[in-house]
Amino acid sequence: xxxxxxxxxxxxxxxxxxxxxxxxxxxxxxxxxxxxxxxxxxxxxxxxxxxxxxxxxxxxxxxxxxxxxxxxxxxxxxxxxxxxxxxxxxxxxxxxxxxxxxxxxxxxxxxxxxxxxxxxxxxxxxxxxxxxxxxxxxxxxxxxxxxxxxxxxxxxxxxxxxxxxxxxxxxxxxxxxxxxxxxxxxxxxxxxxxxxxxxxxxxxxxxxxxxxxxxxxxxxxxxxxxxxxxxxxxxxxxxxxxxxxxxxxxxxxxxxxxxxxxxxxxxxxxxxxxxxxxxxxxxxxxxxxxxxxxxxxxxxxxxxxxxxxxxxxxxxxxxxxxxxxxxxxxxxxxxxxxxxxxx
Amino acid sequence: xxxxxxxxxxxxxxxxxxxxxxxxxxxxxxxxxxxxxxxxxxxxxxxxxxxxxxxxxxxxxxxxxxxxxxxxxxxxxxxxxxxxxxxxxxxxxxxxxxxxxxxxxxxxxxxxxxxxxxxxxxxxxxxxxxxxxxxxxxxxxxxxxxxxxxxxxxxxxxxxxxxxxxxxxxxxxxxxxxxxxxxxxxxxxxxxxxxxxxxxxxxxxxxxxxxxxxxxxxxxxxxxxxxxxxxxxxxxxxxxxxxxxxxxxxxxxxxxxxxxxxxxxxxxxxxxxxxxxxxxxxxxxxxxxxxxxxxxxxxxxxxxxxxxxxxxxxxxxxxxxxxxxxxxxxxxxxxxxxxxxxx
DNA sequence: TATAGAAATTTACGCGCGTAAATATTGTAA
DNA sequence: TTACAATATTTACGCGCGTAAATTTCTATA
Numbered sequence: 183x184x185x186x187x188x189x190x191x192x193x194x195x196x197x198x199x200x201x202x203x204x205x206x207x208x209x210x211x212x213x214x215x216x217x218x219x220x221x222x223x224x225x226x227x228x229x230x231x232x233x234x235x236x237x238x239x240x241x242x243x244x245x246x247x248x249x250x251x252x253x254x255x256x257x258x259x260x261x262x263x264x265x266x267x268x269x270x271x272x273x274x275x276x277x278x279x280x281x282x283x284x285x286x287x288x289x290x291x292x293x294x295x296x297x298x299x300x301x302x303x304x305x306x307x308x309x310x311x312x313x314x315x316x317x318x319x320x321x322x323x324x325x326x327x328x329x330x331x332x333x334x335x336x337x338x339x340x341x342x343x344x345x346x347x348x349x350x351x352x353x354x355x356x357x358x359x360x361x362x363x364x365x366x367x368x369x370x371x372x373x374x375x376x377x378x379x380x381x382x383x384x385x386x387x388x389x390x391x392x393x394x395x396x397x398x399x400x401x402x403x404x405x406x407x408x409x410x411x412x413x414x415x416x417x418x419x420x421x422x423x424x425x426x427x428x429x430x431x432x433x434x435x436x437x438x439x440x441x442x443x444x445x446x447x448x449x450x451x452x453x454x455x456x457x458x459x460x461x462x463x464x465x466x467x468x469x470x471x472x473x474x475x476x477x478x479x480x481x482x483x484x485x486x487x488x489x490x491x492x493x494x495x496x497x498x499x500x501x502x503x504x505x506x507x508x509x510x511x512x513x514x515x516x517x518x519x520x521x522x523x524x525x
Numbered sequence: 526x527x528x529x530x531x532x533x534x535x536x537x538x539x540x541x542x543x544x545x546x547x548x549x550x551x552x553x554x555x556x557x558x559x560x561x562x563x564x565x566x567x568x569x570x571x572x573x574x575x576x577x578x579x580x581x582x583x584x585x586x587x588x589x590x591x592x593x594x595x596x597x598x599x600x601x602x603x604x605x606x607x608x609x610x611x612x613x614x615x616x617x618x619x620x621x622x623x624x625x626x627x628x629x630x631x632x633x634x635x636x637x638x639x640x641x642x643x644x645x646x647x648x649x650x651x652x653x654x655x656x657x658x659x660x661x662x663x664x665x666x667x668x669x670x671x672x673x674x675x676x677x678x679x680x681x682x683x684x685x686x687x688x689x690x691x692x693x694x695x696x697x698x699x700x701x702x703x704x705x706x707x708x709x710x711x712x713x714x715x716x717x718x719x720x721x722x723x724x725x726x727x728x729x730x731x732x733x734x735x736x737x738x739x740x741x742x743x744x745x746x747x748x749x750x751x752x753x754x755x756x757x758x759x760x761x762x763x764x765x766x767x768x769x770x771x772x773x774x775x776x777x778x779x780x781x782x783x784x785x786x787x788x789x790x791x792x793x794x795x796x797x798x799x800x801x802x803x804x805x806x807x808x809x810x811x812x813x814x815x816x817x818x819x820x821x822x823x824x825x826x827x828x829x830x831x832x833x834x835x836x837x838x839x840x841x842x843x844x845x846x847x848x849x850x851x852x853x854x855x856x857x858x859x860x861x862x863x864x865x866x867x868x
Numbered sequence: 869t870a871t872a873g874a875a876a877t878t879t880a881c882g883c884g885c886g887t888a889a890a891t892a893t894t895g896t897a898a
Numbered sequence: 899t900t901a902c903a904a905t906a907t908t909t910a911c912g913c914g915c916g917t918a919a920a921t922t923t924c925t926a927t928a
Contacts, residue, residue, distance in 0.1 A: 189914090190913085190914050190915080191914065191915065192914080192915095200876080200877095201876065201877050201878075202877095202915085203876085203877075203878085203916085203917075203918095204875085204876055204877075206915070206916065206917085207876095207916095207917095210916085215875080215876085216874085216875060216876080216924085216925090218924095219875080219876075233642075233643055234914080234915070235584065235643075235913085235914050235915070236643045236644060237580045237581075237583040237584040237645075237913095237914080237915095238580075238584050238883090238913070238914035238915040238916090239914085239915060239916080240580040240915095241578065241580040241581050241584060241883055241884065241885090241913095241914085241915075241916090242882085242883055242914085242915050242916040242917080243915090243916065244916090256599060256605050256608070256609065257602060257605040257606055257609060257813070259600060259602055259605075262599050262600040262602075262605055263600055266599065266600060266626065266628060269626075278640070280623075281624060281625075281626075282624075283609065283612075285609060297621070299576075300576055300579045301579065302580075410813075410814065410817045414817060440814070440817055441817055443817075443819060444816075444817040444818070444819055444821070447819035447820065448820075448866075470600070470753075471753065471783070471814060473787075474753045474757060474783055474784055474786075474787040475787070475818075475819070476786060476787055476790035476818070476819040477790065477791075478787070478791075523791075532884090533883085533884050533885080534884065534885065535884080543906080543907095544906065544907050544908075545885085545907095546886085546887075546888095546906085546907075546908085547905085547906055547907075549885070549886060549887080550886095550887095550906095553886085558905080559894085559895090559904085559905060559906080561894095562905080562906075577884080577885070578883085578884055578885070580883095580884080580885095581883070581884035581885040581886090581913095582884085582885060582886080583885095584883095584884085584885075584886090584913055584914065584915090585884085585885050585886040585887080585912085585913055586886065587886090869928100870927105870928090871926100871927090871928085872925105872926090872927085872928100873924100873925085873926085873927100874923105874924080874925070874926090875922105875924070875925085876921100876922080876923070876924080877920100877921080877923080878919100878920085878921075878922085879918100879919090879920085879921095880917100880918085880919090880920105881916105881917090881918085882916090882917090883913105883914105883915090883916085884913105885912100885913090886911105886912090886913085887910100887911090887912090887913105888909100888910090888911085889909090889910090890907100890908085890909085890910105891906100891907080891908075891909095892905100892906080892907065892908085893904105893905080893906065893907080894903100894904080894905070894906080895902105895903085895904075895905085896901100896902085896903080896904090897900100897901090897902085897903100898899100898900085898901085898902100
């Protein structure tokens with residue numbers, strides 16, 4: 183840009199004709215200096231494109247401008263989407279998001295929190311895996327760093343939780359399925375990784391009983407996050423070998439449903455609402471791809487814009503007040519029925 | 526853990542009975558100190574769980590241990606997958622990966638590079654968007670920071686490039702389609718965001734001509750990264766309104782194909798290889814979901830394990846040698862045919 | 869034009885660590 | 899035991915910035 187190499191704030195202050203402490207003030211808050219001063223600095227900024235050394239800044243500031251964001255699995259488009267939304271909100275608030283994925287593993291989750299610790303974030307947004315084994319370590323982290331949970335709740339961990347009202351959403355789709363056809367069976371993995379899955383199972387049973395139907399769980403074996411694979415493999419077994427008590431299947435999540443749809447297709451079982459269709463399949467979450475399955479997947483969408491917004495909002499509040507919450511807030515948002523072709 | 530609060534390396538050195546400079550040496554390389562010293566430090570480490578302040582460390586070290594990783598769009602499972610693989614390799618090498626997504630926008634890409642700059646990474650792995658408008662800024666970045674490109678190439682930018690051999694892979698699938706049925710038309714967006722898309726178009730034309738067929742491009746309008754949406758919307762128009770010159774369509778990527786499959790389904794057009802199927806559809810990339818479409822998608826897989834491995838390897842080499850490459854390396858890996866149900 | 873209050877400057881210190889040079893201590897081999 | 903090399907310690911400085919206190923300069927109002 184210009185001749186004299188700008189090595190630090192000292193140099194930059196010199197070329198801009200302002201003292202270093204004032205320049206420092208400017209970078210912490212441009213509006214905290216006089217307009218004429220601000221203009222001088224910004225003029226110099228255009229010429230020399232200097233930026234404060236982030237390490238020196240963070241070493242001396244009481245608080246960093248970093249906000250950690252930990253999701254269970256970035257290869258799941260659902261979490262990729264919500265992560266992106268949250269990132270945007272964090273940036274808009276003038277903070278620096280640090281996105282980490284736990285890749286489905288509790289150890290990685292702990293490792294993520296550990297590496298966040300060393301970055302000294304002002305706050306952390308965490309969508310926990312919810313594996314009991316390591317929950318105490320997560321809780322310990324949340325005691326050290328202001329933490330907001332989202333998507334999945336852990337009892338009494340963090341300052342607040344924002345997620346979906348599984349009871350409401352499952353009830354919504356069960357009711358819909360019951361009034362539009364046969365009562366659904368519930369398709370899920372036997373030992374889910376996600377705490378929400380347990381809530382959905384319970385909610386399914388309750389909804390069925392309330393409506394005067396007998397719940398029917400189809401629990402299949404499967405580990406990890408390959409839900410499509412599990413849904414496909416185990417779905418094929420269920421569809422071909424077992425006698426289904428109903429022609430309607432509600433899946434614990436959309437990714438299972440996608441696998442199950444594929445299994446049905448491979449086995450020549452027509453899914454949908456049209457004349458001659460033999461099976462109805464519904465999901466939960468409104469996965470980005472669920473509108474492009476064949477047939478398109480009827481499901482319940484989560485209000486993740488609201489979840490993202492409130493989570494970030496709360497984290498910013500914690501940062502601003504420099505205090506912890508007096509009472510832990512738990513807010514559940516309602517799901518919305520997405521009626522499509524599969525059920 | 527213990528009574529005396531450890532605030533810094535000074536304190537920690539005191540409780541471990543070792544001098545601070547030696548402790549500093551230990552943290553830079555545990556093997557650089559005598560075994561008995563190492564054991565003392567590690568004993569203290571277990572008691573007090575001290576960790577060096579990362580900001581102070583990075584301020585003073587000549588080089589950070591950070592490696593930047595920028596992908597075009599994390600909500601695309603393809604990139605989420607390769608990002609995860611690369612992250613793992615970086616961690617294994619003892620470095621700290623910083624994952625950023627450009628969310629499909631060139632401005633965001635520049636913003637990402639900008640924020641990486643302030644983190645002073647030892648190297649950066651970049652899968653560029655390849656929008657001509659801002660390429661010069663990317664090139665400028667690569668001149669400042671050792672940069673390895675992957676997935677998409679930019680002429681003469683960065684120290685090396687690793688990606689797929691689109692010519693080979695497209696040729697592979699065109700040949701397969703031609704010998705197993707009618708020659709394919711090529712379905713793509715008119716003005717792709719991805720440089721690879723142009724290469725594939727060219728490769729398609731060349732392959733067709735070599736095989737004695739007339740190329741047929743089906744170019745549709747569409748902006749951004751909603752490929753499924755584009756494939757669905759425009760695919761429906763093409764399938765219903767236009768006279769297709771062939772019963773076989775090769776899509777520029779799997780996500781377009783997923784949308785197109787959905788459009789075909791909605792319009793009652795049976796896709797596949799079975800008796801009575803009216804259309805064959807093939808894709809490119811081997812998207813994680815492509816084996817669960819209905820029917821499962823025939824496509825070409827990219828060797829992204831190799832791409833990831835070589836990219837990281839090269840970045841580490843650059844870091845170690847503290848030099849730039851003498852000659853810019855470009856390595857293309859071959860695709861593999863994934864024969865499934867759709868073509 | 870005088871004057872109070874706001875803003876900028878000067879001066880100075882500290883953050884936690886890397887790193888270098890000189891010195892002291894340890895370990896190893898003859 | 900001696901002697902030499904490998905390690906550790908002591909001492910000291912610097913990195914780039916935040917921040918505080920005292921002082922000076924500026925701006926707005928009477």
